[in-house]
Amino acid sequence: MIELMKSTAPGAWFLEGFLTLDEQVTLANRCRHLIDDDRVGGYTPTVRGGGKMRVRMLALGRHWNPLTYKYEGTRADFDGRPVPPLPDDLAGFARRAAAAAGFDFHPDICLINWYGDQGRLGVHQDKDESRESLEAGWPVVSLSVGDTARFLFGGLRRRDPMETLFLRSGDAFVFGGPARLRYHGVTRILPHTAPPPLAGRGRFNLTFRRY
Secondary structure (H helix, E strand, O other), X not given: OOOEEEEXXXXXXXXXXXXXXXXXXXXXXXXXXXXXXXXXXXXXXXOOOOOEOOOEEEEXXXXXXXXXXXXXXEOOOOOXXXXXXXXXXXXXXXXXXXXXXXXXXXXXXXXXXXEOOOOOEEEEOOOOOOHHXXXXXXXXXXXXXXXXXXXXXXXXXXXXXOEEEEEOOOOEEEEOHHHOOOOEEEEEEXXXXXXXXXXXXXXXXXXXXXX
């Protein structure tokens, strides 16, 4: 049950307590199974310039290539394998969160990122989806499971002021419409903050998009 839903900016909604504890456990187990798959599991991407990201990533539906910043049907930057499909039950969580924020949303991409204790994600825009998707303002739906993340949410320019939010296990964050291209990032993971029933450490973040 959603404990609190608040707008942080036009088009952006913070849904605290969106996932029940049972749903969090289910998602954590599902993400762990997917990202640890021996055939097409998660990996640590290398970005343009040769730097390593500080997350372990798995794309479903379409693969985001960190060398080209484009979506592809295969993992061309890593092992060349086809991208696993986005299961409808996972997409259903995103549709439900988007609806709570006022969006009729049908995602076809999910990026699963696993953050360890030292996990980070630099401030950036999500702007690699299709022009049609960006112009329509289809939202990005973010679900957090596991340890708490210190999340920054800014404006449409990198130098705009940043709001600090703590995304806890079970929270959802939705931003679309006029907020779709706002800058955001993760600066810190707070270890040992996950609910006790979630086995293992770290944070899973699922971000759903429509290409």
